Amino acid sequence: MPRRDVAVVVGLAGLTTLLFVLVAIPSTLARIQRVDDSFLRQMVSIRSGPLTAAAKVLNFLGLVYVTLPVRLAVAGFLALRRRWWHFSAFVGAMVLSEALIGTLKGVYDRARPPASLVHTSGGSFPSGHAVAASVTVVAAVIALLPEGPKRYVWGAGATAFALLMGLSRASLAAHWLSDAVAGVLLGTTVALGTAVVVHVIRERRAAHAILAHASTASPG
Secondary structure, three states: OHHHHHHHHHHHHHHHHHHHHHHHOHHHHHHHHHHHHHHHHHHHHOOOHHHHHHHHHHHHHOOHHHHHHHHHHHHHHHHHOOOHHHHHHHHHHHHHHHHHHHHHHHHHOOOOOOOOOOOOOOOOOOOHHHHHHHHHHHHHHHHHOOOOHHHHHHHHHHHHHHHHHHHHHHHOOOOOHHHHHHHHHHHHHHHHHHHHHHHHHHHHHHHHHHHHHHHHHOOO
16 A cells, blocks of 8 residues: 555654754753653652663663664575565665664764663664664564554554663663654654655566566567
8 A cells, every 4th residue: 555655654754853853943852851851750750670670671672782683684584585675675774774873863962861770872862772673673574574464463563662662761761752752753764664665666667667568569
């Protein structure tokens, strides 16, 4: 359903762009910061051993030592099965997301929350963990599962995992809430957007091949 998929990507891209613009404007950032401060205070007030342990597990799952092998495994599987269009969409999403993380962190250079419970480095906005988690799981679902109910079920699970990753970053004071939301939006948009672009290219090439075949097969 290309029209529906394009509409979803455009909507997500619009929300993502809006949040990034609002964070870039000092006056609106001040309002967002008040929400972030309030959310962090709430997270600190409900901290407990089990919740912190669960958040630290998610922190570990978002590290490059985990995400990179997963990405290589998915890409390797697609290559072995010669599913080159799916391979292109998946690898393209990974490369684009990694390029955006470093670039955007450098541009915004936002300070992180105080007293993080885990090691952090670099700027706070957007959350690299949230971007990496969301783009990896969403792109993997698109690449590995065919269109249908099963893909939607796994897609919902991937989205839930990405949201939990984002919340865990905020609960650990590794990121502000807006950092996490921006990361999930950005990663999901990149995964879906790359898949749509590759699909459009594939369909156009198929249409051109059909037209070329028809022109050579027709008499005269």
